[in-house]
Amino acid sequence: MRYFRPEIAAMAGYTPGEQPETADVIKLNTNENPYRCSPAVDEAIGEAVARGLNKYPDPTAGAFRRQAAEVLGVGPEWILCGNGSDDVLTIVTRALVGAGQLLRLPYPSYVLYTTLAEIQGARSEQVHFQPDWSLPEAFAAGGPELKLVFLPNPNSPSGTMVPPDAILRLAERLPCPLLVDEAYADFAETNCMSLVRQCERVMVSRSLSKSYALAGLRFGYLVAQPHLIAEFAKVKDSYNCDTLAIAGATAALADQAWLAQNRAHIVATRQRLTSDARRLGFETVDSQANFTWNPHPEQPVKPMFDELRRRGILVRYMDYPGWGDGLRITVGTDDHIDACLDALARMV
Ligand SMILES: Cc1ncc(COP(=O)(O)O)c(C=O)c1O
Numbered sequence: 001m002r003y004f005r006p007e008i009a010a011m012a013g014y015t016p017g018e019q020p021e022t023a024d025v026i027k028l029n030t031n032e033n034p035y036r037c038s039p040a041v042d043e044a045i046g047e048a049v050a051r052g053l054n055k056y057p058d059p060t061a062g063a064f065r066r067q068a069a070e071v072l073g074v075g076p077e078w079i080l081c082g083n084g085s086d087d088v089l090t091i092v093t094r095a096l097v098g099a100g101q102l103l104r105l106p107y108p109s110y111v112l113y114t115t116l117a118e119i120q121g122a123r124s125e126q127v128h129f130q131p132d133w134s135l136p137e138a139f140a141a142g143g144p145e146l147k148l149v150f151l152p153n154p155n156s157p158s159g160t161m162v163p164p165d166a167i168l169r170l171a172e173r174l175p176c177p178l179l180v181d182e183a184y185a186d187f188a189e190t191n192c193m194s195l196v197r198q199c200e201r202v203m204v205s206r207s208l209s210k211s212y213a214l215a216g217l218r219f220g221y222l223v224a225q226p227h228l229i230a231e232f233a234k235v236k237d238s239y240n241c242d243t244l245a246i247a248g249a250t251a252a253l254a255d256q257a258w259l260a261q262n263r264a265h266i267v268a269t270r271q272r273l274t275s276d277a278r279r280l281g282f283e284t285v286d287s288q289a290n291f292t293w294n295p296h297p298e299q300p301v302k303p304m305f306d307e308l309r310r311r312g313i314l315v316r317y318m319d320y321p322g323w324g325d326g327l328r329i330t331v332g333t334d335d336h337i338d339a340c341l342d343a344l345a346r347m348v
Pocket of ligand 1: 030031083084085086087110152155156181183206207208209215219220
């Protein structure tokens with residue numbers, strides 16, 4: 001490992017959720033949407049292929065930014081596109097957090113944030129959520145080394161939310177930007193988009209992977225005040241979104257009727273998953289996302305995860321030292337959720 005920067009040699013690297021090569025499993029482990037995307041997406045990608053891929057894509061994904069601007073009620077200059085929202089998180093971290101500086105995140109939440117800090121040779125500070133999944137005072141503490149704060153909202157694995165008014169108060173106290181990671185916000189009752197105008201330090205990232213059923217396309221975006229977007233644009237790869245992704249993502253955002261219908265279906269299934277899991281004795285947390293967090297107060301859940309796996313049902317087992325473990329179950333089709341609940345009913 002002598003060729004590598006010490007920070008890279010020392011880090012473990014982020015491990016994404018399992019993506020089996022066979023389609024012969026019930027996949028409830030990485031919060032994908034179980035349904036096909038809007039047909040308008042297939043059509044737009046087909047048209048882009050027909051036009052040919054010999055030219056580079058638009059480096060700033062202007063067509064998408066104009067479409068998103070219309071949906072979100074901001075100007076296109078407030079939007080930066082990425083190859084999935086993970087790319088946006090990487091760009092923001094690279095631009096704001098230098099070696100030895102500090103990045104903050106809540107715990108338990110999205111582990112990738114700590115990996116992004118490690119790549120920078122920066123430090124990360126994990127501030128524990130309170131038992132009711134609200135943020136403690138310490139999350140708003142200042143300090144000269146603090147350069148970026150991440151807050152997934154809704155959070156993963158809990159699916160819980162910090163209300164926007166509390167987030168605005170938090171941002172006003174912090175000395176640095178606050179990135180509200182809204183990968184799951186389309187499934188929630190509220191979001192922080194309007195705060196971006198009110199407070200320079202609030203930035204919002206969104207993903208098309210979950211609510212638009214496009215995890216395979218890789219597209220996400222950041223909304224922030226234009227002078228910040230201009231700085232982040234210096235850091236991104238020149239052509240970080242490809243022609244097919246731009247075409248598909250633009251068509252997806254244009255079809256808001258598809259989004260509303262899909263969301264309603266996922267929310268209804270989520271409600272059923274929540275109440276049925278509680279009937280099985282899980283302490284299922286009320287979720288605003290497309291998954292639920294299911295600790296069990298009496299029985300170990302790791303053997304349940306293993307048994308589900310043996311039966312071809314993949315969920316996510318998470319064990320958070322100092323917090324506890326549980327099963328994170330993605331809201332799948334009604335049939336897939338029934339199969340998962342039936343299997344669990346035989347184990348509890
Ligand atoms: C909280 C959170 N943020 C961001 C992402 C990344 O999403 P994308 O597929 O847009 O990179 C995920 C993916 O699981 C997530 O859970």
